[in-house]
Amino acid sequence: MRFHATTISRVSQLKNRAPVLFQSSQLRSNHQKRCNFGIAFDIDGVILRGRVPTGGSPQALRRLYGDSGGGVPETKRAKELSELLGVNILPSQVVQGHSPFRNLLKKFENELIIATGKGNPALVMSEYGFKKVLSLEEYASYFESIDPVSQYKRWTTAPVSDRKTPAVPRYDVFSERIKAAFVVSDPVDWGRDIQVLCDILRSGGLPGDANRNQPPLYFAADDLEYQAAFPSERLGLGAFRIALESIFNIINPKGLEYVSYGKPNPFVFKNAEAILSQLQSSSCIDHSENNGVSGSHPFETLYMIGDNPSVDVKGARQSGHPWFSILTRTGVFRGKDNHAEFPANLVVDTVEEAVDYILRREYNS
Template structure:
């Protein structure tokens, strides 16, 4: 595998604007109907530590992304955001990213850690499930099609004294609901077993959420009862750490999973069973390739399908994964293999001068803007 490190980014830059390929795709569609070609490459960007720190764009991300659009603001190079983060529906996240980064981002371009939960709708569509995490975890699951979902905030509020530390907490996550809604929720949780628990995003209250999840999982879905068969447990990702606005990394969902598992295994005769989604799973990258192919098809729907194969099956020469976390982004791209090419930035979890020793990337750059510089130049010259 070729591994390159540019210590001086200016040595690797050229002017992709002068490339005939990019001159062509910036013209109007009416001029290109008979000559435009589908791009042979696509891009997957991580978000936290690559394009954003908190809600602040970093590494020239806004300028880099704008180069993937034509002069009219239409997307010309297929790209997606492939993140283990979440907590909000893809449509809401796309709207937030569009505002922060100054480009038009479609919901189909946002793939989050919990996006694969959609695949479990048929199994749990009408069953009682609970959703854990920051943001709007229950709303996310409802929009995916789960019809009987409660957030862990709503669920725990139905049990008096289930959280023994609640009286000492200066914050409240309990939503204001009318008396009829509260009574309806209590009737549900007292009569129905929880059939599955989904950790959609990072837990806001570890002590309560670990306590309640242990109650649910060791009793077969009815807290306060005898030990029972553990319901399925799903995590949107297994990131130990991630880069946020604070200078050093923050503990992620993987750390929460470790804490829950360690405690559960001490109080239950059988070890905790769970399924984790998100990067670095090869299935995530395979799904990303499919989504990018579908994006290409939607961008070039005016071309005859007979000349380009079935929609969603467009073969890419190269797919670029641009991330900041070697064990997640780079490791995932390496496991996925061809046609993935990994690019590691120094704006997030990774801050090393040289390549990462255990999970070396194909290319290491300082910023996402340099990564886009590289790949546009490379694709122009190929």
């Protein structure tokens, strides 16, 4: 699950299921500047389907920005979104599912960790400051026969020219234990990744060793399904977690222990609110000074625009005030009426309708 945020503060999440954040002070000049509300957009199924904008998302975002001009780093994702949507999105406005992993740097900065998922998960973790990180693909390559069906795989996860796996491991992987495992984005090779993760987690971080205490395991998201370019929903990171957990709990005497930072975890919404507050502090300084008020202001409303009731709406409802959930029919949700189990505050057809509602509600225009 990914966010994009704006102040309006804007927040949206990409599938990278990451959000983009928007804040009210970033609105076009024909609106009086306000700093008391923000918007968080889910990306997949709300702003994009695959790599194609949907639901009038470019027009909606242009109404929010002062100009009309998910396993990758925020800088790259912001550039990618800017090109796809025709608006200037800053890295600070992109909150990806794996963004909270930064908060674990103090604990694992100098420890050997592995990262898995599509894209370049090891690069993502390295850019967060982790000093000793290996991709699961590279790590597995050092253990002969750890993936017993690898010889039958006629596909690769990356072009051979892009692979830089050294012949000799950079770290002593045969004696140094993995201290933590991070699932940064959707794994490409589920079979291999489940096998190797089970080996690492059962052995206390050293495949082939006797059963020991499980090292920490972190997931960037936990959504079962998400809306991509294909007409029906695709299995997400939550599905991979269920598969791993089901197998691990059968072959290991103790159940799988893990932490998922994805929606609907309230941490995601608190983190988005904190980032929006930072955007608010910088972008609303002139507004505050002109009104004789110093510092940032509490948000009266934070809008969560999503397409998945069990993820976006549930998370907003659990987080409580000041979150206001808006459910679109452009992705996972297609119902005529509101969702029965996780009803949103508002149901609309498209993100453009959602933004129109917000602007009318906030500015009476």
